[in-house]
Amino acid sequence: xxxxxxxxxxxxxxxxxxxxxxxxxxxxxxxxxxxxxxxxxxxxxxxxxxxxxxxxxxxxxxxxxxxxxxxxxxxxxxxxxxxxxxxxxxxxxxxxxxxxxxxxxxxxxxxxxxxxxxx
Amino acid sequence: xxxxxxxxxxxxxxxxxxxxxxxxxxxxxxxxxxxxxxxxxxxxxxxxxxxxxxxxxxxxxxxxxxxxxxxxxxxxxxxxxxxxxxxxxxxxxxxxxxxxxxxxxxxxxxxxxxxxxxx
Numbered sequence: 001x002x003x004x005x006x007x008x009x010x011x012x013x014x015x016x017x018x019x020x021x022x023x024x025x026x027x028x029x030x031x032x033x034x035x036x037x038x039x040x041x042x043x044x045x046x047x048x049x050x051x052x053x054x055x056x057x058x059x060x061x062x063x064x065x066x067x068x069x070x071x072x073x074x075x076x077x078x079x080x081x082x083x084x085x086x087x088x089x090x091x092x093x094x095x096x097x098x099x100x101x102x103x104x105x106x107x108x109x110x111x112x113x114x115x116x117x118x119x
Numbered sequence: 120x121x122x123x124x125x126x127x128x129x130x131x132x133x134x135x136x137x138x139x140x141x142x143x144x145x146x147x148x149x150x151x152x153x154x155x156x157x158x159x160x161x162x163x164x165x166x167x168x169x170x171x172x173x174x175x176x177x178x179x180x181x182x183x184x185x186x187x188x189x190x191x192x193x194x195x196x197x198x199x200x201x202x203x204x205x206x207x208x209x210x211x212x213x214x215x216x217x218x219x220x221x222x223x224x225x226x227x228x229x230x231x232x233x234x235x236x237x238x
Contacts (some may be wrong), residue, residue, distance in 0.1 A: 003186055003194040006171075025167035025195050026217050028147060048144035054191070067122055072173070075122045076144050091223075095172075096215060098145050 006032065006054055009119050010092045017111050019095060019103055020119035031095040033118060035087040042105035043082045050076045050098045056091035060084075125151065125173055128238050131213045136230050138214055138222055139165035150214040151238060154206040162201045162222035168216045169195045175210035179203075 004022050009032050013020060016036045022031035035058050051060065052074035060067050060075055061084040069075050077083050104112045123141050128151050132139060133156045142149035154177050157229040170179065178221035179186050179194055188194050196202050223231045 003188050003192050023169065023195050025146065025169055028145060050142065050144050069122055072125045073122050076234050092130045
C-alpha cells in the first residue's frame with residue numbers, strides 16, 4: 001500500500017504516447033502518459049476512458065468538433081466514440097481506464113503499445 | 120462529453136467529508152471531496168478506493184501505521200483494509216471507486232452519505 005507521487009513518476013517518462021501503469025484498482029488501471037504532437041484517430045469498443053491533465057494542455061478532437069483540456073481538467077470519452085488527442089506542447093496526463101485497454105483502440109498503428117510497463 | 124474543471128468544482132463544495140460525483144466511467148465514479156479533521160475507521164468489503172490529493176495533504180491511517188499523502192500523490196486502499204483519513208488542514212481530494220461505494224464503508228456513522236449528489 002505505497003503512495004505514488006504522480007509528478008515524480010511523470011518526470012521519469014521520456015517517450016510520448018507511451019502510457020505507463022501507475023496503479024490498479026477494481027480492474028481499472030491508472031496510467032501516466034506524456035503527449036506531444038498528434039495521435040491517431042481511434043475508438044474503444046468496450047471501454048470508457050478518462051483523461052485528466054496534470055500539467056499543460058491538449059486538444060481532444062472528436063467527430064463533432066474539438067475541446068481544449070487544460071491543467072486540472074478532465075474529459076471522459078465514452079466507449080465507441082472516435083477521438084484523437086493533439087498536443088501542441090508536451091502535456092502530462094493521468095488516464096483511468098479498464099485494465100487491458102489498448103492505447104490506439106481499434107486502430108493498429110506505430111503508436112500501438114500492447115503491453116504497457118509499470119512505473 | 121463535457122470537460123470538468125476539478126478546481127472549480129471543488130471550490131463549490133462547502134462541506135467536509137461529503138463526496139460529490141464529478142464523473143462516471145466503466146461503472147466507476149470520480150468523486151470530489153474536501154476533508155478536514157478526523158473521519159471514522161472503516162473498510163469496504165468489495166471496493167478498492169483511490170485517493171488523489173489535488174490540494175493540501177492528509178494522513179491515511181491504517182492498522183499497521185499511517186502515511187502522509189501530499190499534493191499530487193495518490194494511495195490505493197484495497198478492499199477489506201481498514202483505514203481512517205485525517206486532515207489537520209483542509210485538503211482537496213479526487214476519489215476513484217466503484218459506483219455505489221459508501222463513504223463510510225461498513226461503519227454507519229454521522230459521516231455516512233448514502234446518496235452522493237452530482238456536481
